[in-house]
Each structure stands twice: as structure tokens, then as C-alpha cells.
Amino acid sequence: MALTMDLAVDVLRAVGEPTRLRILALLAHEELAVLELGRVLDQSQPRVSRHLKLLAEAGLVERFPDGAWVFYRLVASGEARELVAETLNRIDPADPVLSADVERLQRVRAERASEAGEYFARNAARWDEIRSLYVSEANVENAILRAAGDGPFRRLVDLGSGTGRMLTLLGPRAEVALGLDLSQQMLNIARAHVADVGLERCELRHGDIFGTRLPGASADLVVVHQVLHYLGDPAAAVKEASRLVEQGGRLLIVDFAPHKLEFLREQHQHRRLGFADAEIERWLKEAGLTKVRSHALPPARREGLTVKIWTAERSRQTQRSAA
Ligand SMILES: C[S@@+](CC[C@H](N)C(=O)[O-])C[C@H]1O[C@@H](n2cnc3c(N)ncnc32)[C@H](O)[C@@H]1O
Structure with a gap:
């Protein structure tokens, strides 16, 4: 639906300020926490928050609190979003202010990746022990086996395979299996x-x-087990995982429900404190998957974590719909 005159003015007002335009250009790359935006823009958090509030009021960005952090991302669709995309597309990519922002964003990302990489390198040998600190493994694994289905699978791909637990669990049901990970x-x-x-x-x-x-x-069968919460752009990871799923195939995402265990961010490199159903479902549907389901495994202890298993499928195209 076209924008009303009033809305168009609100959107253009919100966009028409240098810092806000820079914020929109940065969020076009990935969702970012206020803290990270502040670092890239070299501005105080309260200042950045004021700009973000205006952008949210104009319906251009979505705010989502995550533990003690607050993340922002561009709204997924709509006329206002298209207007922003069109504006950003028309700006010279070599613009010195915007390219300096992108460079700083890349530095922030590189630091994040290197901290996470060091963490996984340091903890690789202890990973199985760390993993079992906060979830009951046996229950989760049984639920994963059920969610995956009996197979046999032609090809299993495990993204962020870590020490290979998903491969050893599901691999026996697959003809071939591939594990992919960033940490040697x-x-x-x-x-x-x-x-x-x-x-x-x-x-x-x-x-x-x-x-x-x-x-x-x-x-x-594609599996992403306890990986999304470490990533800068979980939506992009879901998109890539979904791309690999063949017709009739299934994607399994295992992660946490939203929680408040901030120490996981501080001590264990978690970036996101869990995911809401609506968020994961939206990413899966945007990636063209259907039959999205979620299953919750509550913790044994009250202060523990709820593990979620989301499954989705790529439907088989009938001849008529393929034509
Ligand atoms: C918490 S471990 C989970 C490993 C395994 N899926 C499991 O549940 O035991 C997260 C893994 O994701 C990997 N990882 C993090 N970022 C990644 C990326 N961008 N691409 C591939 N793997 C990544 C880490 O190296 C690590 O092995």
C-alpha cells in the first residue's frame, strides 16, 4: 500500500539527518546492538538511542531487547523500508563518511569474530563438558532424534558442527554427512x-x-545446533542454512528460548540471549520453508535454560506449481 502524505513526510524527516542516515546504512548490513552502533558512529549511547527512537517511531527500525542489550534492525518490509532502500541505493558507495562507517563496522565484526574464535579454540577440548553445564543433554538429544525423523537421510549437513556431536548422533541415519565449522x-x-x-x-x-x-x-537434513546465539547476523545464517535444504528436506535449528543469563554473554561469547518463536519462524518463512514447528524443552532447574527445537521443511513442488 502506498504511503500517505503524512507518513511520507515522517519517514523522510526521520531519514533526513546525517547520523540517522548512517544508522540506517549500517543496519542494512546486519542487526546491531546500541553499544555497537555507538562504537561505529563514535557517539555516546544516549545520543544513538535518541536517534534510534525516532527511527523506530517512523516505523523504519525494529527494537528488540535481549537481556541487558538492545538490538535494532531495519523493518523487514513495507513502503517505508523500500523508500529507505531506494535512498541508500542512490548514495555513492564511495561516500567517505559511509565507507568509514563500513570500515569501522568491519573492525567491530572482526573483533567479535576473533573473540569468539579464541573462545572456541581455547575451549575446544572442554566443549562437551561446557555444553552439558547448562542443558540436560540426553533429553535434548532424544528430542532432536525425534524432530529429525527416522531417515534414512541422503545427505546430512551440520553447520557449526563443533566437536561433532550432531554428526555422531544423526550421522548413523545418513548416507553421507558433512560438518562445517570456522574453528580448526x-x-x-x-x-x-x-x-x-x-x-x-x-x-x-x-x-x-x-x-x-x-x-x-x-x-x-540440515542442522544448526547451538550456533545462532553466537552470530552477528543470525537471520543471514538461517537463510544460508535454508538454501541448502532440498525439496522434501528438513532444517533443524536448536537454540535457547529468550533468557536472562547475562553471564553467558560475558563469559561464553553468547551474543543473543535466546530467540523468540516469532523471530525464527519469520526467518524460516522468509527463506521459503514451510511447516514451521517448535518444541520447547524446559530446564530441570528453575534458573536453567529452555532449549528450543525449530523444524521447517522445503515443500515438494507439484508439477503444476513448478510450472
Ligand atoms: C556452541 S558450538 C556448537 C557446536 C555443535 N553444533 C554442538 O552443539 O556441539 C558453536 C560452534 O559454531 C562455530 N561457529 C561460530 N561461528 C561460526 C561461523 N560463522 N561459521 C561456522 N561455524 C561457526 C564455532 O566454531 C563452534 O564450533
């Missing part, structure tokens, strides 16, 4: 684990969930 230390441990259980047709590959370089529609 994690991959080395996974290699030993898959060998221990005698998984022969299982490849472990160094790679990034944001650009797996794997062919599209090439797997009938």
Missing part, C-alpha cells in the same frame, strides 16, 4: 569423534555458515 580446533576434535563411532562417510570442512559455498538444495 573444533574440527580436529570432531574428526576424532566421528572416527571413534566409525562414521565413514563423514567429511569435516572448514567454512563459514554465512557463505558455506555448498550447492543449494543439496541436503535432506
